[in-house]
Every structure is written in C-alpha cells, then in structure tokens.
Amino acid sequence: MICKNWTARLKGLVKWEMYDWVIVGGGIHGCTIAASLLKNRKTEINRIKIIDPYPVPLYQWKKRTETISMPYLRSPGVHHVDVNPFSLKAYGKQSCSRDKFYGPYSRPSLSLFNAHSYAVFEEVELQKAWLKGCVEKIKKVNAAWEVQIDTGMRLRSENLVVATGTNNKVYTPEWGKELCVSFPNQAGHIFEDKVPPFIPPVAVIGGGISAAHLVIKLAQLFPGQVTQIARHENRVHDFDSDPGWLGPKNMRSYSQLQSDERRKLITEVRNKGSVPRELASRLKRLQKEGAFTIILDEVDSWEKKSSSIQLNLTHSNKTAEAKTVLFATGFSNSVMETDWLQELIHEHELQCANCGYPVIDESLEWCEHLFVSGPLAELELGPTARNIAGARKAAERIAGQR
Ligand SMILES: Cc1cc2nc3c(=O)[nH]c(=O)nc-3n(C[C@H](O)[C@H](O)[C@H](O)COP(=O)(O)OP(=O)(O)OC[C@H]3O[C@@H](n4cnc5c(N)ncnc54)[C@H](O)[C@@H]3O)c2cc1C
16 A cells, blocks of 8 residues: 555656646635636636546535535525526526526525536536646745645646635534544534434534524434534524625725734624525424424533433533434634645745735735635635635636736
8 A cells, every 4th residue: 555655656756747727626616716717718628727636526515415405505596607697597597497596586406506517517628627636735846836636646837726615624513523433323524524324313413504404304304303402593694694795885895904804804794503584484394393303502512322322411401312413513714724735825925814814915816826715715805705606706806817
C-alpha cells in the first residue's frame, strides 16, 4: 500500500499540466463558476480543470438532499447553475415532470433542479474537465499556481478558484461526538459520508430546515416512532436571509462596513435554524396526528441500554430512548481550520479578518489570480454567499472581470 502510494507520488513529480483555470471543489459553487467561464468564452474545456474527491459534479449536494428527501429547494427558480436567470424556468416548461415549481416563490423541485444542472453541465461538456482527487497543497511557482492532489498528481494553472464549501466539516454537539464514534451503526451526522441505517425508534437532533425535512420523511416511514429534540420551537422564515441581501437594498450599506462589522451583521441577519412556512405547517399537522413527538430541550449525555441509546435531557431531567440517533445539526464554523488553506495563507501572507475569513476585493480575488467562493467569499458577498444565489454572484464577478 505504502509502495503504491509512493509510486503514484513519484509519477506525480514528473507530470506537469498547465491550465487557464483550476477550480478546487465541484459542488454547486465550483460548477456554476466553471459553466459561467465556459459559456462566457473566458476559457475552453481543455484549458480548465475541476478537482473534487467525488466521481461526479454536485455529488455532496445530491447525497445530502436525498438523505433528507428534500422535495423542493428553499430558494426561488431564478437561483440555479446556469448563466441566464430564466434558464431553469424555460427548462421546466419543456420538462414533462408534474411537480416542477412550488408556491409563490416558484421554488423548483429537487428533481427538476438537478436535471437542469446536469443538462447545463452536459451542454458545456463539464465532465471532460473533471479530475477526481483531494487537493492537499497549493503554492505559487513563478507566475502559476501549483496544485498538489492526493493521487500524487500536480497541475499548474494561471488562475485558481477555491470553492470547497464548508470543507466537508459537519457540526456535531460535544456530547454526541463519542456516541457517533462508539456506535457508528446507531448514531451519526446525516451529512457525513456514512449515515447509520434508519432503524426505529429514531431520535433526530436539531431544529433547522434539514431536521424538518428529515423528521417529515421519518414520520411517514415510522409513524409514532420518531422524536425530534430541538432547543427551540420552529422559527418560521421563508428564506435563510431577507431577500434584500440579494441586491443593493441591503448590500450598498454593507459594502461600506469594515470586516468585523460585516461578520457581526452576517451572524445577526442569517435566519439560522429556521424553516419556511409550508414546512412548519406540515410538521404541526404530523405532530397533531401523533406521527412524531417534539421535545424542546437539550441533550446532556447518553447511556447505552441493551440495543438502545438513552438520551438524558438537560432542563426537564427526563430521558428519551432510541435505536438510531441522527444529528441534523448543520456545519461547523471551523471552515478555515483546514491545513492546506492555513499553509496557503501563511506562505503567501494572505489577508484574513479577525474572524479568520479571507479579506477579498470586489472580484473575489484574494491575491493576484486566486479567487474564492462560498463561505470564503462571505465578507464580500454578505449573508447569501453560501447559497445558490452566492454561487451565481461569484460566477458573475469571477468570469465577468477576466
Ligand atoms: C440539505 C441542504 C439543502 C440546501 N438547500 C438550499 C437551497 O434550496 N437553496 C440555496 O440557495 N442553498 C441551499 N443550501 C445551501 C447551499 O447552496 C448548498 O449547500 C450548496 O450545495 C453549497 O455548494 P458548495 O459548492 O459551496 O459546497 P459543496 O456542495 O459542499 O461542494 C464543495 C465540494 O468541494 C469538495 N472539496 C472540499 N475540500 C476539497 C479539497 N481539498 N479538494 C478538492 N475538493 C474539495 C467537497 O468534497 C465538495 O464536493 C442547502 C444546503 C443543504 C445542506
């Protein structure tokens, strides 16, 4: 095994390939930016590479949304991976599927959104740019960025985009970490690569939109055998930040602020742990029917009881028992605590704010020819940076100014 690894690394040392663009991360952000660069003729398919550990574009997006059986997106139909804002609407008109858009904001169905995304990727032949692997190191050599991948391969590129999302860092509360390690077949985070099988009775930890979708799914599969444990009642908001953050209404004053104030504002205005109205109503109905129970409390500790796990609650001093414990507790805010990213910052003296996130210019450039998207572009793009709307803004700015 060690020998094989070294052979790959030695091979990698002599393999040089130079590109116009390398994009690290093939999720919604990386692929939207790539499609925009190609459609705006800023590069050609044989001059760009997307590096991602998974075999196909949007792998993590698909896996996460399928795990919770999310039927519709939260965002409206104008937020998607293509350049033309009405592209998804037009695609929907031709599609023969029945449930295309939902409600007054025309939220697309997950299946329509995914089919449209792959149609856009097919149009630009994105798969030709795909390179499976995990980036381990980035450094500047002469005028090019050199990217080292865990397969041993290295490539060089004039421009580099870091679009690694939350760097696959999920958040599990402190009390649950040992539980997931000790009993991985019975407890785990729903956005980890390996999710435990859903064996009832099930406890879902968390009170946001992912927990809501998961509870609805499980309550239908195992009525009366699902318990949700959340710290608060459902917070009802149609979007995870006010639509004013998509345009000049809120962004004009935001752009006048210093980094610390921007970070404070992002934390304040994001409707974290919230659910749109229709999901809240659906949950209320299922709860009334007895399909699931909600406990408003926090878990303090756990104990293994034969084939079950007992959760000890903090405020009520009561307990809840389940065969499966699922954490729908979102992502960690330690995105910047990633070795290769920290090395890159130190070696190139890249500017970061007190919160640790990149200080970038309007074109999302961190230093010459190095661009960021998603959480890493938050201080510039504001509260919507992580969303699909943020991917579109990033694509516009990165492809627009080249
Ligand atoms: C369940 C769910 C539903 C959501 N619904 C909506 C919605 O309706 N509307 C909306 O606007 N937003 C939504 N979001 C938020 C956001 O739009 C999505 O999370 C989106 O997928 C983020 O895309 P991304 O490309 O930034 O991140 P990711 O999808 O996480 O993609 C990043 C990719 O980078 C890869 N990567 C990480 N490190 C490396 C490395 N070192 N080398 C190479 N590759 C690496 C990862 O493996 C991953 O494939 C939702 C999020 C979730 C979790």
